[in-house]
Amino acid sequence: xxxxxxxxxxxxxxxxxxxxxxxxxxxxxxxxxxxxxxxxxxxxxxxxxxxxxxxxxxxxxxxxxxxxxxxxxxxxxxxxxxxxxxxxxxxxxxxxxxxxxxxxxxxxxxxxxxxxxxxxxxxxxxxxxxxxxxxxxxxxxxxxxxxxxxxxxxxxxxxxxxxxxxxxxxxxxxxxxxxxxxxxxxxxxxxxxxxxxxxxxxxxxxxxxxxxxxxxxxxxxxxxxxxxxxxxxxxxxxxxxxxxxxxxxxxxxxxxxxxxxxxxxxxxxxxxxxxxxxxxxxxxxxxxxxxxxxxxxxxxxxxxxxxxxxxxxxxxxxxxxxxxxxxxxxxxxxxxxxxxxxxxxxxx
Amino acid sequence: xxxxxxxxxxxxxxxxxxxxxxxxxxxxxxxxxxxxxxxxxxxxxxxxxxxxxxxxxxxxxxx
Numbered sequence: 217x218x219x220x221x222x223x224x225x226x227x228x229x230x231x232x233x234x235x236x237x238x239x240x241x242x243x244x245x246x247x248x249x250x251x252x253x254x255x256x257x258x259x260x261x262x263x264x265x266x267x268x269x270x271x272x273x274x275x276x277x278x279x280x281x282x283x284x285x286x287x288x289x290x291x292x293x294x295x296x297x298x299x300x301x302x303x304x305x306x307x308x309x310x311x312x313x314x315x316x317x318x319x320x321x322x323x324x325x326x327x328x329x330x331x332x333x334x335x336x337x338x339x340x341x342x343x344x345x346x347x348x349x350x351x352x353x354x355x356x357x358x359x360x361x362x363x364x365x366x367x368x369x370x371x372x373x374x375x376x377x378x379x380x381x382x383x384x385x386x387x388x389x390x391x392x393x394x395x396x397x398x399x400x401x402x403x404x405x406x407x408x409x410x411x412x413x414x415x416x417x418x419x420x421x422x423x424x425x426x427x428x429x430x431x432x433x434x435x436x437x438x439x440x441x442x443x444x445x446x447x448x449x450x451x452x453x454x455x456x457x458x459x460x461x462x463x464x465x466x467x468x469x470x471x472x473x474x475x476x477x478x479x480x481x482x483x484x485x486x487x488x489x490x491x492x493x494x495x496x497x498x499x500x501x502x503x504x505x506x507x508x509x510x511x512x513x514x515x516x517x518x519x520x521x522x523x524x525x526x527x528x529x530x531x532x533x534x535x536x537x538x539x540x541x542x543x544x545x546x547x548x549x550x551x552x553x554x555x556x557x558x559x560x561x562x563x564x
Numbered sequence: 565x566x567x568x569x570x571x572x573x574x575x576x577x578x579x580x581x582x583x584x585x586x587x588x589x590x591x592x593x594x595x596x597x598x599x600x601x602x603x604x605x606x607x608x609x610x611x612x613x614x615x616x617x618x619x620x621x622x623x624x625x626x627x
Contacts, residue, residue, distance in 0.1 A: 279625050287623065391621045398621075400607075401614035409615045415622035427626035458627045532607020 217343055223267045224349045226258040227317075227455065228381065229357035234313045234454035235380040236373050246366050248316055253362045255320045265321040272314045272455065273333055274340040278414060279456035279463055280309040281329070286341070287413070289334035303328035311457045341414025344450040345467025351382050379419050379462070380454060383447035387417040387464055387563070390428030393435035399477075399555045400531050402438055405520065408471040408564065417442060417449070420462035427461075436479075436555035442470070443562040469564040474500060476558045480551040481530055483507060486544050494548065496530070498523050505546075513540050531555075 233250050237243045259265050277286055285292050299308040306315065306325045318325035357363075358374035374381060394402075401407060417440075418424050428437045452463040476499035483494035483505070492507045503523050505513035518526075529536040530548045538546045567575070 278623070280627070283620075283623050283625070287620075389622060390626060391618075394621070395614070395617055397609045397611075397614040398617045400609040401611060401618060409618065411619055411622060413619070413623075415619070416625050417622075418626060423626055458625065461626045463626065528607045532609055 217339060219267050219271060219340075219343055219347065220264060221350065221353060222258055223264050223271060224344070224347055224450070225353040225357060226254055227268060227271055228349050228354045228451055229254055229258070229374075230313060230317060231451055231454050232354070232358075232374055232378065232381045233370070234311075234459070235378065236367070236370055238454070243367075250363065250366055250370070251313075251316045252320045253360070253366070254357055255317070257360055257362070258357055259321075266323075269318055269321045269323040270336055270340055271344055271450070272310075272317050274337040274344060274414075275450065275452045275455060275465060276306070276310045276314050276457070277329075277334060277337040278341055278416060278465060279452050279458060279461075281334070281337070285334045286337050289331055289338055292331035292334055294328075294330070297329055305329065309457060311455060311459065313455045314457075317455075338413070341465060342412050342467045345414040345465045346412070346448050347450055348446060348448055349383060349451075354381055380451070384419045384449060384451075384464060385444055385447060387419060387440075387442040387444055387449065387466060388421045388424035389415075389417045389440040389442065390424035390426070391438040391440070392428055392431040394438055394555070395435065396531060396550070396552065396555075399436045399438070399557055400528065402472065402557050402559050403475045403477060403524070403527055403531070405472055405474060405524070408469055411470055412467050414465055414467045416452075417464050417466045418462045419451070419453075419464055423461045423463075435553045436557070438555075438557045438559060440470075440559045440561055442466070443473075443560070445562070448563060466563065471562050471564055472559055473562055474560040476500075477527060477555060478557075479530075479555040481554075482549040482551065483512075484547040484549075485512065486546070491549075493551070496548070498527050512544075513538075513546070515541065 230251055233247055233254070255265065255268070259268060294303065297304045305328055306318065315325055355374050358371045363370055424439055428439050448468060449464040449466045452465055453459060456463055478495065478497045481494050481496055482491045484491045485507070495506045497504045501516065503513060503515040503518045503526055504511060526538065529538070530550050534549065536548045538548065540546065
């Protein structure tokens with residue numbers, strides 16, 4: 217399935233409209249008119265309008281539908297797709313922007329969500345997640361006379377450097393409740409894996425960190441810094457029901473470049489009878505172990521091999537023996553669910 | 565019983581050989597043990613499970 221640049225650019229432009237003066241209720245009627253104008257001026261064929269509706273459906277189901285059904289639509293059961301006793305409809309899960317787009321292209325937004333919608337989302341998310349949009353094409357959408365008449369300040373606003381408009385060079389993803397195996401994978405420099413089915417990221421670091429921190433104590437946590445040299449991704453942002461998350465749908469292969477990790481371990485230290493709780497931090501600058509207020513290991517400039525052996529040894533073995541440079545011996549036991557790992561990665 | 569010089573030489577030779585063999589065996593064992601201690605222990609993790617979990621976690625909306 218191919219989605220034209222024009223469709224993606226109009227979706228991005230409408231996202232900007234919903235960011236512009238977003239807290240002003242009195243702008244709501246004009247905003248709706250702008251959506252209609254943008255679609256009328258920007259999309260000439262019925263096919264393009266249909267495609268815009270399909271993009272909005274896929275985006276809405278990933279951001280506020282049932283994640284499991286996006287992965288496997290065959291599990292859809294109308295009995296479970298219910299909201300307050302009635303079949304779940306778009307109005308239940310879609311944003312005002314999404315509903316307005318559906319109305320403007322003549323899509324029956326009042327219909328109940330069904331299995332075919334999830335099947336469509338599964339097919340379309342990898343496509344829109346790996347798409348690119350030319351920022352100039354988005355800005356051009358604001359140059360029409362009707363825009364100037366309806367919202368004189370909007371053209372100037374669209375010339376600015378707004379994160380809602382521009383394509384993203386860096387994306388973020390917060391994670392929580394991670395198993396030890398996943399933490400281990402996140403510390404494998406050079407490791408790549410396929411995430412081409414369409415996933416959720418954010419252009420806001422604050423949103424990603426907030427999500428990471430939202431379930432403290434339920435498992436290890438992580439934050440991905442995703443370099444995006446090709447500027448791929450579909451900006452769901454204000455088009456999704458959860459606009460504050462500043463979501464970007466992404467699809468691609470990910471490669472891990474580097475990591476910084478902090479975790480706790482039980483440390484058996486030579487010369488001490490009782491084990492102590494140790495806090496261990498490893499980054500490319502330092503390998504450090506603190507026990508109470510005392511720093512017992514502080515190694516600057518360790519090689520990647522050395523720090524990988526140290527981290528993977530503790531995470532991957534029940535007991536890991538380590539001899540420090542001063543000859544002192546340590547045995548570490550990883551404290552489950554205690555890791556907090558930041559990963560520097562690239563979307564290939 | 566009185567042993568001849570040749571017999572004595574033979575006994576000493578055999579005893580020495582036995583001692584040498586024992587020493588060589590002990591040396592080999594010590595080397596093997598040292599090698600085992602020095603080699604980094606292999607860590608284990610389930611990559612397939614980790615990739616599946618990471619993909620599932622990334623698919624969750626951050627709400």
